[in-house]
Amino acid sequence: MSSLDGPVSAAAVHDAHDIPSWGGGxxxxxxxxxxxxxxxxxxSDAITFSAVxxxxxxxxxxxxxxxxxxxxxxxxxxxVMTFVLLSSSVAMVLAVRASSLGKVSxxxxxxxxxxxxGVIFDVLHIREWLGLIGEGVRPFHNPWGTPMFGxxxxxxxxxxxxxxTIGVVYLLVIAVGFGRRKFSAADVxxxxxxxxFVDLVWMFIFPLVYLLSAKTA
Amino acid sequence: MEHAETAGNKIVFSVWFGLLGxxxxxxxxxxxxxxxxxxxxxxxxxxxxxxxxIIAYFMHLRYERASLFVTLIPALVFVLIMMTVIFADSSRLxxxxxxxx
Numbered sequence: 001m002s003s004l005d006g007p008v009s010a011a012a013v014h015d016a017h018d019i020p021s022w023g024g025g026x027x028x029x030x031x032x033x034x035x036x037x038x039x040x041x042x043x044s045d046a047i048t049f050s051a052v053x054x055x056x057x058x059x060x061x062x063x064x065x066x067x068x069x070x071x072x073x074x075x076x077x078x079x080v081m082t083f084v085l086l087s088s089s090v091a092m093v094l095a096v097r098a099s100s101l102g103k104v105s106x107x108x109x110x111x112x113x114x115x116x117x118g119v120i121f122d123v124l125h126i127r128e129w130l131g132l133i134g135e136g137v138r139p140f141h142n143p144w145g146t147p148m149f150g151x152x153x154x155x156x157x158x159x160x161x162x163x164x165t166i167g168v169v170y171l172l173v174i175a176v177g178f179g180r181r182k183f184s185a186a187d188v189x190x191x192x193x194x195x196x197f198v199d200l201v202w203m204f205i206f207p208l209v210y211l212l213s214a215k216t217a
Numbered sequence: 218m219e220h221a222e223t224a225g226n227k228i229v230f231s232v233w234f235g236l237l238g239x240x241x242x243x244x245x246x247x248x249x250x251x252x253x254x255x256x257x258x259x260x261x262x263x264x265x266x267x268x269x270x271i272i273a274y275f276m277h278l279r280y281e282r283a284s285l286f287v288t289l290i291p292a293l294v295f296v297l298i299m300m301t302v303i304f305a306d307s308s309r310l311x312x313x314x315x316x317x318x
Contacts (some may be wrong), residue, residue: 028284058306062311063313083240196276203271211244212253
């Protein structure tokens with residue numbers, strides 16, 4: 001069995017299933033501590049994002065005329081971004097699987113592919129931002145209506161873009177470290193949890209920000 | 218280590234296509250002339266399904282012990298429900314604006 005100060009090995013976690021005592025005495029969750037830590041971070045980060053999303057909802061509901069500036073090219077752009085992020089999540093699943101099977105080059109390749117998806121997402125999103133800024137959107141001013149539109153939009157999508165950017169760095173660090181046998185398959189899996197969470201958050205931002213503000217007329 | 222407890226290729230790619238399909242459906246819906254409330258409800262319902270698919274299969278929570286799910290998810294859902302308390306004030310503001318005009 002593992003000691004208290006050492007990392008819990010995957011084998012030890014697996015063995016925990018066979019402990020004949022009441023299930024949960026030694027390892028109540030049967031996951032390594034890093035994984036539990038990442039899950040707890042994800043839940044707290046979900047609350048942060050929710051607070052921002054609820055603030056946006058508050059403003060929009062109270063506003064007299066919320067702008068609907070996203071014309072079809074913007075919607076297509078955001079849809080492509082969604083597809084890229086979802087596909088990068090699948091690449092991440094494959095990276096986690098390859099790492100758990102001990103396929104080092106496969107895992108590194110899929111990790112780099114996942115990070116590449118994040119980079120493409122960022123590039124498309126920054127292009128979108130620059131377009132809006134070019135049309136005169138500022139945090140407290142825009143040409144169409146409620147002044148707070150810009151603040152809500154840039155805060156929500158900016159916080160998410162920051163998460164994607166940090167995720168790209170995180171995945172590349174893990175890819176290099178795993179390639180050099182410095183990190184374990186468990187570390188790859190924990191980075192995967194973070195990446196899937198970033199993907200999950202976008203599944204809420206995309207309909208709330210873009211689809212509900214599509215210029216349909 | 219055996220891998221019977223993880224999602225296989227078939228499940229992973231089914232979930233992927235499911236998520237892409239739901240996204241396409243959402244985009245089509247955005248161009249229907251539906252009332253904003255209806256659209257918000259449908260879109261959020263679909264988003265919760267997508268989030269659940271990602272959590273269950275990509276984030277693997279379906280294959281973890283139930284204790285992990287019970288620790289993480291109900292508390293989060295409770296906090297989110299508590300947050301909706303602010304919308305009463307938001308609609309009050311909208312109502313007051315209509316009285317002024």
